[in-house]
Amino acid sequence: xxxxxxxxxxxxxxxxxxxxxxxxxxxxxxxxxxxxxxxxxxxxxxxxxxxxxxxxxxxxxxxxxxxxxxxxxxxxxxxxxxxxxxxxxxxxxxxxxxxxxxxxxxxxxx
Amino acid sequence: xxxxxxxxxxxxxxxxxxxxxxxxxxxxxxxxxxxxxxxxxxxxxxxxxxxxxxxxxxxxxxxxxxxxxxxxxxxxxxxxxxxxxxxxxxxxxxxxxxxxxxxxxxxxxxxxxxx
Numbered sequence: 001x002x003x004x005x006x007x008x009x010x011x012x013x014x015x016x017x018x019x020x021x022x023x024x025x026x027x028x029x030x031x032x033x034x035x036x037x038x039x040x041x042x043x044x045x046x047x048x049x050x051x052x053x054x055x056x057x058x059x060x061x062x063x064x065x066x067x068x069x070x071x072x073x074x075x076x077x078x079x080x081x082x083x084x085x086x087x088x089x090x091x092x093x094x095x096x097x098x099x100x101x102x103x104x105x106x107x108x109x110x
Numbered sequence: 111x112x113x114x115x116x117x118x119x120x121x122x123x124x125x126x127x128x129x130x131x132x133x134x135x136x137x138x139x140x141x142x143x144x145x146x147x148x149x150x151x152x153x154x155x156x157x158x159x160x161x162x163x164x165x166x167x168x169x170x171x172x173x174x175x176x177x178x179x180x181x182x183x184x185x186x187x188x189x190x191x192x193x194x195x196x197x198x199x200x201x202x203x204x205x206x207x208x209x210x211x212x213x214x215x216x217x218x219x220x221x222x223x224x225x
Contacts, residue, residue, distance in 0.1 A: 043114070043201050043216025044153065087152055097166070098214060100152025 004088045009105045012082075018075040020104050022088030025069040033064060034091050034098070035073045037084040044087065044100075047073065078108045112136065114217035116202050122223045128190040131220045135183070135204030141165075142179055143214060144187050145201040153201055159185065160207075192224045 005023040012018040024033065034049040048055055048062045050071075055062045061074040075082055087103040115134040123129050135142050140161050145153035156175065158166040161182040170177070174193070179185040189196055199219040 041218075043203070043219055044214075045216070046213040085152075097155055097158075098153075100154070102150075103152055 004090055004101055006086075006088050006101065006104045008102060009107070011107050011109060012075075012078045014080060014108055014110050015077055018078040018082065018106060018108070020073040020075075020086050020088075020106065021070065022073070023070045024088070024090045027068050027090050028092075031090045031092055031096075033062065033068075033071050034089040035060070035062065036087045036089065036098070036100075037082075038087070038103070039081075039084040047086075049091075078106075080108050080110065082106065083108045114202055114204055114215055116200075116217040116220055118220055119218065120221050120223075122225065123192055125194055125224050126191040128188065129192055129222060130186050130188045131200050131202075131222075133185045133187070133202030133217060135185070135202070136215055138206070139204035139215070140182070140207045141205045142185050143203040143205075144177055144185070145203065145216075147199045147201055147219070149198070156187070189222075192222075194224050197222060197224045 032049050032051050035047040036044040037047055038044045048057055048060050050062045050064055052064055052068055064071045085103040085105050087100050089098055114136055117132050121129055142159045144156045146156050147153040156170045157177045159179040162179045175189055177187045199221050201216055201219045203214040203216045205214045
C-alpha cells in the first residue's frame with residue numbers, strides 16, 4: 001500500500017472551511033484514497049473515499065488531483081465537534097488493509 | 111443500528127498478568143478486526159477475521175497474543191503474559207465483508223495500562 005504524508009497539526013476557525021491536505025505520490029491505479037477521523041477517546045470514524053473523481057457526502061468533500069498524487073479533505077463549515085485527528089489512507093479497493101499513519105490533528109477554535 | 115460493543119472500557123494490570131478483551135460486532139458483519147493503538151500513533155491492525163477464519167494475523171505477536179472468533183460473531187483478544195509495552199488502546203472494528211464494504215465501523219476501544 002502507498003504511503004501518505006500529512007501535516008501533523010492544523011487550526012481552523014469555527015464556521016470556516018477546513019482544508020486538510022494529503023500527499024500520496026506513490027499511489028497505484030487500483031488504490032483508493034480513504035479518510036477517517038478519530039475524536040478523542042473514541043474509535044476512528046469513516047468519512048469519505050474516492051478513486052479519481054471528486055466526491056461529496058453529508059460530512060465532507062474529497063478533492064483528488066488529476067495525477068492522483070495528492071488530495072484534500074474539505075469540511076465546509078467546521079464546528080467545535082470536528083476537532084479530531086484526521087487520517088488519510090491509501091487502500092486497495094475494499095479488501096485492502098487500513099494502514100493508519102500519524103494523521104493531522106485538527107483544532108477548531110471559536 | 112447498534113454499534114460495535116467492547117468491554118471492558120478500561121483495564122489496569124501488572125506485567126506478567128493475563129488479560130482478555132471482548133468484542134461484539136454489528137449484527138450481520140462478517141469481517142472483524144482487532145487494532146492496537148499506542149498513545150500518539152495511529153491504530154495498527156493485529157488480526158482480521160472473515161466469519162470465524164483468520165484472514166491476516168501477520169502483525170499479531172503470537173508468543174503472547176491470541177484471538178478467537180467462535181461461531182463467527184463475538185471475538186476475544188487475550189494477552190498472556192502482558193508486558194509494559196502492551197499499554198495501549200485495543201480497538202475492535204467490523205465490516206459487512208472484506209470485499210463488499212467500504213467502511214469499517216470501530217468500537218470505543220479498551221484502554222489497557224500495564225504497570
